[in-house]
Amino acid sequence: xxxxxxxxxxxxxxxxxxxxxxxxxxxxxxxxxxxxxxxxxxxxxxxxxxxxxxxxxxxxxxxxxxxxxxxxxxxxxxxxxxxxxxxxxxxxxxxxxxxxxxxxxxxxxxxxxxxxxxxxxxxxxxxxxxxxxxxxxxxxxxxxxxxxxxxxxxxxxxxxxxxxxxxxxxxxxx
Amino acid sequence: xxxxxxxxxxxxxxxxxxxxxxxxxxxxxxxxxxxxxxxxxxxxxxxxxxxxxxxxxxxxxxxxxxxxxxxxxxxxxxxxxxxxxxxxxxxxxxxxxxxxxxxxxxxxxxxxxxxxxxxxxxxxxxxxxxxxxxxxxxxxxxxxxxxxxxxxxxxxxxxxxxxxxxxxxxxxxx
Numbered sequence: 386x387x388x389x390x391x392x393x394x395x396x397x398x399x400x401x402x403x404x405x406x407x408x409x410x411x412x413x414x415x416x417x418x419x420x421x422x423x424x425x426x427x428x429x430x431x432x433x434x435x436x437x438x439x440x441x442x443x444x445x446x447x448x449x450x451x452x453x454x455x456x457x458x459x460x461x462x463x464x465x466x467x468x469x470x471x472x473x474x475x476x477x478x479x480x481x482x483x484x485x486x487x488x489x490x491x492x493x494x495x496x497x498x499x500x501x502x503x504x505x506x507x508x509x510x511x512x513x514x515x516x517x518x519x520x521x522x523x524x525x526x527x528x529x530x531x532x533x534x535x536x537x538x539x540x541x542x543x544x545x546x547x548x549x550x551x552x553x554x555x556x557x558x559x
Numbered sequence: 560x561x562x563x564x565x566x567x568x569x570x571x572x573x574x575x576x577x578x579x580x581x582x583x584x585x586x587x588x589x590x591x592x593x594x595x596x597x598x599x600x601x602x603x604x605x606x607x608x609x610x611x612x613x614x615x616x617x618x619x620x621x622x623x624x625x626x627x628x629x630x631x632x633x634x635x636x637x638x639x640x641x642x643x644x645x646x647x648x649x650x651x652x653x654x655x656x657x658x659x660x661x662x663x664x665x666x667x668x669x670x671x672x673x674x675x676x677x678x679x680x681x682x683x684x685x686x687x688x689x690x691x692x693x694x695x696x697x698x699x700x701x702x703x704x705x706x707x708x709x710x711x712x713x714x715x716x717x718x719x720x721x722x723x724x725x726x727x728x729x730x731x732x733x
Contacts, residue, residue, distance in 0.1 A: 447664055449674060455696045455718030456726045457674055459662055463728045470727035488633055490621055490711065493667030498700055498712045500623060500631055511725040522629045524714040526672055526700060537664065538672045540698040540714035544629030551685040552630045553644035554637045 412495045412529075420534045421489050421499050424527055428536075435477045441465045444536050445528055451540040453521060479508045484520065495529040496537075502544075520544040586669045586703075594708045595663050595673050598701055609651045615639045618710050619702055625714040627695060653682045658694065669703040670711075676718075694718040 412420070424443060431439035441461065450464045451457050458464045484502040491497050501523045509515050526538035549555075586594070598617060605613035615635070624638045625631050632638045658676040665671050675697045683689050697715045701708035723729075 449662055449664060449672070449698075451674060451696050451698055451714070451716050453716070454722035455694070455716045456723070456728070457661060457676075457696055458728050467727045487631055488623055490623060492700070492702065492711065493670060496667060498623070500625060502631075510722065512721060520629070522625050522631055522714075524623075524625055524698065524712060526666065526712075528666065537666065538698060538700075540625070540696075540716060542625050542627065542629045542714060542716055547686055548628035548684065549630070553641045554630070554632050 414489075414491075417491065417495075417497055418486075418489060420529075420532075421486060421497055421527060424525070424534050424536065425483060425486060425499070425501055429481060429483055432476070432481050435472050437465065437469045437472060440468060445530070448536055449538050453541045453543050474511050475508045480506045487522075492526070497527050497534070499525045499527060501525060519546070588663075588665075591665065591669075591671055592660075592663060594703075594706075595660060595671055595701060598699070598708050598710065599657060599660060599673070599675055603655060603657055606650070606655050609646050611639065611643045611646060614642060619704070622710055623712050627715045627717050648685050649682045653680045655679050661696075666700070671701050671708065673699045673701060675699060693720070 427439065427443055431437070431443065444461050444464060446461045448461050448464050449457065449459050450467070452467075456467070458467045482504040484504055487500045487502055489497050489499050503521045503523060505519055505521055507516060507518050520543075522542050522544055524538075524540045524542075525536055527534035528537045529535075601613065601617055605611070605617065618635050618638060620635045622635050622638050623631065623633050624641070626641075630641070632641045656678040658678055661674045661676055663671050663673050677695045677697060679693055679695055681690060681692050694717075695715050696718055697713060699710055700712035702711045703709075
């Protein structure tokens with residue numbers, strides 16, 4: 386395949402995926418960081434207001450979510466329903482606070498993978514266990530919709546405090 | 560921007576990202592599943608053989624990894640070093656078994672996000688805690704290098720058995 390053919394095939398692949406998304410070409414690192422921060426700020430605001438409509442608006446329709454105890458929800462209807470159930474049961478009034486956007490790694494077509502560190506207040510689980518204040522690391526795969534990013538995948542991991550001293554890389558708390 | 564301009568911009572964005580990757584155009588779902596399965600099989604084989612060279616070969620050089628207790632390793636050197644340390648300390652001889660590739664969601668440029676469910680044998684943590692046999696859900700962001708996929712991001716979450724009965728979506732064990 387000559388260069389013209391390669392370019393055509395790649396453009397086809399990109400356009401084929403664009404579908405509902407209306408992608409808008411290359412994005413520089415500063416602009417991408419701004420877009421990631423907008424999602425993260427939106428997430429924090431939606432969480433702290435228990436505003437599940439605002440949270441739903443952050444999702445790509447194809448979103449998958451793996452929550453902190455390993456449940457896997459597939460598609461916006463289930464991800465939305467599960468979050469509403471858990472805010473009714475335990476998260477309403479439990480504060481989250483952004484500690485850091487630790488990394489932003491670009492993927493194709495203006496998307497990014499971001500790792501976010503959150504502080505989370507205490508809450509009582511549906512099983513009756515009292516979870517003390519702690520910290521989570523959330524991996525988000527973010528894909529563009531026009532000029533903003535939406536969440537295509539979330540995986541949220543508890544930062545087990547007692548384990549952090551054994552991190553082979555940092556050998557410290559974070 | 561006219562259509563020709565849009566195509567040119569998108570091709571530019573794709574080619575700009577291609578860099579070291581040598582992308583190869585659109586991939587159908589069956590072929591993509593085969594490529595995902597090859598990475599997952601490779602991961603299982605490398606893990607069960609404690610073969611950290613084989614595991615390293617699965618990574619994109621830009622790989623990030625969030626492990627099951629929330630440590631965040633950034634770049635292939637640290638991800639590789641951390642895995643070698645943990646295989647020396649605790650994982651050598653601990654079996655993992657694939658339970659399911661639960662989902663494959665395509666992202667741009669022939670990449671995918673896959674969620675994998677693993678059964679993991681018992682092991683003793685560096686802190687001396689005995690972790691019983693259990694299950695994990697691993698989110699992998701996979702990006703193409705030629706005709707194969709490599710791991711650009713991994714986030715591994717313990718499936719907390721006692722919590723699964725409270726899943727608002729499944730209301731069952733998985």
